[in-house]
Amino acid sequence: MSLSNENKLTLAGLAKLAGVSTSTVSRALNDNPLIKKETRESLQALAKQHNFSLNRAASRLRTQKTNVVAVILNLIDDTDQSISDPFLLKVVGDLNQALNQKGYELLLSNSHMAQDDWANYFISSSRADGIIVIGQGKSTEQVEKVAMSGAPLVVWGDPNTKSNYAVVGSNNDLGGYKATQHLISGGCKRILFLGDPEHAEMSERHKGYSRAIKEAKLDNSNELTLSCDITSKVAYEKIGDAVLAKGLFFDGIVATSDMVALGAMKALKERYINIPNDVSIIGFDDIAMAELFHPALTTIKQDTKSAAKIMVEQLLNQFNNQATKSVVLDVELIKRMSTR
Amino acid sequence: MSLSNENKLTLAGLAKLAGVSTSTVSRALNDNPLIKKETRESLQALAKQHNFSLNRAASRLRTQKTNVVAVILNLIDDTDQSISDPFLLKVVGDLNQALNQKGYELLLSNSHMAQDDWANYFISSSRADGIIVIGQGKSTEQVEKVAMSGAPLVVWGDPNTKSNYAVVGSNNDLGGYKATQHLISGGCKRILFLGDPEHAEMSERHKGYSRAIKEAKLDNSNELTLSCDITSKVAYEKIGDAVLAKGLFFDGIVATSDMVALGAMKALKERYINIPNDVSIIGFDDIAMAELFHPALTTIKQDTKSAAKIMVEQLLNQFNNQATKSVVLDVELIKRMSTR
DNA sequence: TTGAAAGCGTTACCAA
């Protein structure tokens, strides 16, 4: 327990202690059934007793497999403000769990790193076996470069967007549709879409929104799109400015994320606009704190737990040279107090 | 660019291509000044041209150095609810940046992993060179085990708590003191401390709170401590229950985190209690969304950027067998709208 | 069911 790293024990050392060959110890510690069960167990016990761990650098070199997956947060702006979105942490956390379950570890990185050739940096160098990118961002250039290189890759983003790599994500179009329909069924007539339609996922949500508006034969669907970055702060400012300039020209808001909804809610509350009576508002994501907003936020839930599991499955498929595919996840309306 | 991994290029291959020895290429790619500048540059160019990357598994084996740091989120409960605190993500993000700057990568893990002997799992196995633990949690058992093993270790927690390892953290006592004093100077007479005094950092904040109360000669300091877990939801319920049972027996709240403050604010707002006039409330952390709360949250800011930098410095000191130490960071009162 | 030995791709010592 209190040993220093002088003369660290190796597989060979352990083998000598046990009076067997290194092959046997190696197999035993890897639980290889070739080795008799009793030998296996006694060697495993010996290893534990001596606090021995296989040297991963060595085994990775030998097996050409790292059992590591690089997870890259594809941040949108330079301000790394977007990292403050709790939704991303949730995805990372769930990925970590799903990876561990399959015997992989998570090497965390983000798009602001110096290196820009991700496949080369992570895969060719044997730092990781595969890459999971969270977020397509506005530019998919780097992601496509990885895909071209043939490196195992799964992306969290919008699966409806055409791509030559596997994308896992929610049914954003349906989410936007459901959200809008919910507001309509609550009696909203002039519904504002608040978000950035340039962004792949958001643009799909916007499509669903437009479709619902059209189906309900409401007017002005285009006028009522307020483009805004996906942070609370920008949403707060945009809504504040808009109301100041044009008055309360809407009675419902479809926000592209819960954080955006939070910003919008604040701007409205400061003007004593009642939620949900004057303006109903619905978010997207269902972050843990959504129900702690005041009023508790109605939202479209993304199932990050399943998403993580599926992303890992798809990546493992690629490791095994099996077919991989994009997967669309269902979304769920969570009705709370911010809508009627 | 579109090469598959058939017959991957190695250092030896590149050396042959260039007509020099492997030693030379190795040194050139590591920017070793022993090699003539021109040779170095031309070899680096050749490597880039062939999309060559050094195999890290091999160099790690050879150098006995991984250039990886394991970051362990020491979560408190089993529900992994606490991972939804944006403050933690901020710390991880800042650590990632600070590590990258020094040429290290971040292997993310959490205390729910199967393995419980962290030093063995990460260090003896050459998965990482050092460990950074975020949060002391309630039990420091696992952390102390790492410290005993002699593995390079830095902990984010409360530096005032006695420990045999390096702890970096805010001056929590001072933070609690400043927060409480601020409420007192705003005219609050019955100030509630909302948080979990069992938890190392929180207990220090509570000490500062008590001190400020005593100095101001206010009464009932003990009665006004409401023990609660560090999530919004629990805070919401606790405050709701307390007000229901005893009425509005306080006019100020010192919350142990911004998320706790969020929960408390919701409970109060639901009862039409005005913030800050009926009850002033101050948080801790200064998460990005604190200013987006309604009203914008007054809070004690923790400087995670500096913290991350210092943690990495302290860890590097240990790598270089230099002295390491615990470091206390200053905290700053950020006055917003939730207090008078 | 176990063992001997080659080899994974680097780095660094020693020599030139």
Next chain:
DNA sequence: TTGGTAACGCTTTCAA
């Protein structure tokens, strides 16, 4: 300023 070569610690083929 460069090259030859051993060694890092493991896994796995082949042989016993």
